[in-house]
Amino acid sequence: MGLHRPDRSPSQRYRFEQFQPYLEAQGFEFEYFYLIRAQDDQKFYGAGNYFAKISILIRSIFKLWFKSFRAAQYDFVFVQREAFMLGTVFFEKRFARKTKLLFDFDDSIWLQNVSEGNKKLSFLKDASKTQKLIAIADMVFAGNSFLADYAKQFNPNTKLVPTVVDSDNYKRTIPVDKTKICIGWSGSFSTIPYFEYALPALQQIKAKYGDQVYFKVIGDANYYNKELDIKGTPWSSATEVAELSEIDIGIMPLPNDAWTKGKCALKGLLYLSLEQAAVLSDVGVNAEVIQNGVNGFLVSSTADWVEKLSLLIDNPQLRLEMGQKGRQTVLDRYSVLSERAHYAAYFNELLAL
DSSP: OEEEOTTTOHHHHHHTGGGHHHHHHTTOOOOOOEEEOGGGHHHHHSSOOHHHHHHHHHHHHHHHHHHHTTGGGSSEEEEESOSSSSSOOHHHHHHHHHSEEEEEEOSOTTSOOOOGGGGGGGGGOOTTHHHHHHHHOSEEEESSHHHHHHHHTTOSOEEEOOOOBOTTTOOOOSOSOOSSEEEEEEOOGGGHHHHGGGHHHHHHHHHHHGGGEEEEEESOTTOEETTTTEEOBOOOTTTHHHHHHTOSEEEEOOOOSHHHHTOOOHHHHHHHHTTOEEEEESOTTHHHHOOBTTTBEEEOSHHHHHHHHHHHHHOHHHHHHHHHHHHHHHHHHSBHHHHHHHHHHHHHHHHHO
């Protein structure tokens, strides 16, 4: 249960949907319930459109209200981030009274974080909603240790369930011996400001290496940077692996704040799974994924970025070795294969409560 339809939200896709085939093979059956339809996306997340948003809200209230009467027919309800878009836990409480509730989150969502198109409606949100959801849940899945420590304040039955990737799907499709080196980033239009934290370093790299390097941004088709000759590439599930495979050095720049400490290193994990050398900001869980200088680099300043990117540009063997070790890190600790049995075990533990 969540706001988004299947294959729409990265959070849902990586934290639940990719486990579904394995879980079904273990005897679990699922029914998806979501509020925002494909035709609602632009209206809901765009600026204005207030009558359309009110219509979506009213429809969502009725859907949840009628669904709540059937809650007892389910062994448990899995809520991914939230079941309703406003700052109330009214509906989640109704479900929790009738069946078991599992709450999953993978960001510091207890902090007020509203999409740009809905800034004027931020008064309808409640930053304390997350702790209320955690408290009423029978079990909580937290995406990293920072989030798990927060959740354990309100619910001792919190499990650290890392965000993982499907290593069978994420395999590089483009040879590594290209004539030019691609430094790339994957994200969305809302996270482009994170990419731009690396711009001072990338500008120095461009001045130093010229046409030996080029830059790629995936996820925001409207992004353009004339100085670095970047035209954003749209994200699509059908082309994602092929687009990512062009990258030789993957980057994950972040500021160091409470919101980013809740991040689950997904971009970095995608680079590692594709055997790409990765350079990540030394923030939050990134330091748990990356063994600095072994399976990637952790950086904290513009000088660090320039130094580590230069090392990788100058040393194709280092890129190759880091990429191989990164892939092994994913296989060992951050893949569907490594975590699926734990995931199913937690479901069975919940059923036994």
